[in-house]
Amino acid sequence: MALTTRPPVSPNRSGWRGLVLRLHFYAGLLVGPFILVATVTGVLYVLTPQLESFLYAEQLRVPPAGRELPLADQVRAALATDPSGDLVAVRPAPEPGATTRVLFDDGLGESEHRAVFVDPGTGAVKGSLVSYGTSGVLPFRTTIDQLHRNLLLGEPGRLYSELAASWLWVVALGGLALWIARWRTRRASVRDLVRAEPGATGRRRIVGVHGSLGTWLLLGALFLSATGLTWSAYAGENVSALRASLGWSTPSLEADGHAGHGGGAAGEHDVAPAQLDSARFDPAQFDTVLAAARAAGIDATQIEIAMPAEPGAAWTVTEIKRSWPTEVDAVAIDAGTGAVVDQVRFADYPLVAKLARWGIDAHMGVLFGVANQVVLVAFGLGMITLIVLGYRMWWLRRPTRGRGWRLVPRGRLRSAARPAAVVAVLLAVGLGWFAPLLGISLLAFLVVDVVLGRLAARRSRSVRSANRP
Structure with a gap:
């Protein structure tokens, strides 16, 4: 990966815009794949409720009965199947035509139970499946859920989703700042913030679509990032500790x-x-x-x-x-x-606890039913398009075309006013402590940037030495 020497930066690329552009570039290029995978698997998960109802209709649905048996009789019917685990809970049929779930601790994974499905009208056992979590999702949906959560890799795999959630809001806000700076430079109307530049072609048009689409998706990105972090391994612990200390648990x-x-x-x-x-x-x-x-x-x-x-x-x-x-x-x-x-x-x-409950359920696509699903799928498709356009923008200026990374020069933090630079460093340290994967990956970006800068400087010195008479 080579960096080329560039002419002096124009005023519109000076100061903090250069620093934000650098951060947005590295985060988008290196964390983009994690965000893309999280988005694709999230869309798949949102689509699963109807699929689950279809796949497991034999266990979930029965002819409606005029009168239901006592729970005791339904439990006895489930116990008669001689399950290997201990009886732990019952979920009575929520509506006519639905089955009752009798849950057993069958030595399965964390938050998993063996669910025996009983016809509440006749006591007939309709089968058994593994049920996961408070939402009681069944095997197909559980697989998609774990794919989204940890790529089916268990606890180590959760790092991918936490990394995606940690950076999503940073990339989104950084992109908005860059788009607003571009909008102000062009002295365009406010309406141009949410639409591509009319008449633009080539890479300029891609930049316009990328920026306007990112503006439309901003609130959704911030929401999913915040709610996603509540499930994460490390940042999630800090969120829980903060809520407990403030009485918001x-x-x-x-x-x-x-x-x-x-x-x-x-x-x-x-x-x-x-x-x-x-x-x-x-x-x-x-x-x-x-x-x-x-x-x-x-x-x-x-x-x-x-x-x-x-x-x-x-x-x-x-x-x-x-x-x-x-x-x-x-x-x-x-x-x-x-x-x-x-x-x-x-x-x-507490209000924050209510907001957390609603936020998590909306993140899962269950709070507002089908409308919630439609919004999340539309957002997911928009995010996939946004990421692909971002990589297309980079591809048009890739190093193999002899134009380098097309990044702004370094030193923007050093050239900033000292109070502002101190605030930026303290903010980065604080965010890195609260969201450790964000901090570790940010440090990695800085190391990569410094190494690339040293290599570019060494290469530049070698070229100057070779051209000397």
Whole structure:
């Protein structure tokens, strides 16, 4: 990768614009593939709910029944299949024509359960599948989810998605700053910010489409970057710690019989169901607990009834409807007395916790149903186009064409006013600490830039020495 010596920079490429252009170039070129993969897999995930309903219709749908069996009978039907794991929870059929899910801890992966699907009208078992997470997605959708989250590489693979989320907002804001600077230089109208330059051709037209499309996609990029970081391994921990320190954490149930709310991860209730002593367990307790929860105001159609983590602890009933309006209230029930020992109401969440819940659900495409899916797919297609255009712009000025990287000269940070330079360095350090992968990759960019600069300077000296008489 060679850098060529360029003429003095024109005023419109001086100062901070040069620094932002340099950062936007490196981030777009080197992090762009990670953002592209995250975008493509994200679009695939958004399209999966309808596919899942089609693929697993035999397990998910049954003829509507006029009257449902007690949960106890449905649980007994699932237990009769002789599952290898412990019974941990039940998700009653949310609507006529849907099946009940009886969940077992089958020694599977983290957040995975074996779901046995039972016809609530007849008690017939319709099959079993692995269910993942609070959303209860099934194998096909789980695979796409893990592909988006970690490329099916487990925890190490999560670094790719965190790197993409960490840089997406930087690239987006940097691109906006460059586009506004170009707009001001041309003294164009405000309308030209969101449309390509009329009459432009060649690379100039590509730049115009890239800039205007990036402006249209800016808010979506910032939103997906922020919500994506809440799931990340390192920045996500810092987000959770910050929310906890400010009292913005999502309230969680205390299911050990002692009332009180503690901090929890966004959108999850800290309950770890486990098998009760089989000698003391009566499936009829599911009906008792459900009746007590309904009396306590748990009125959503989509709920999960989880067994206690240990003998003597409370059962939990949690609303799991993530579409608008959000229903995620939860109560802890003493199965012996039917008393509510603790409760968490979404209405009582701190505002930031509510925004986090809505943000995550919108990121997944479930908050507003099909409309949410359409918006995310449109955004994803726009992002794919934007990234491809960015690489096309670079390709037209690639080093093999003898024109170098076409970057602005170095030294912009050193030439800036000292207070501004100090602020820039402190800001970079702070962001690097909060989002470690952003900081590490930024440092790597700087090292690469310095090495390329040294090589270019050495090459320039060699050329001058060879041309001396």
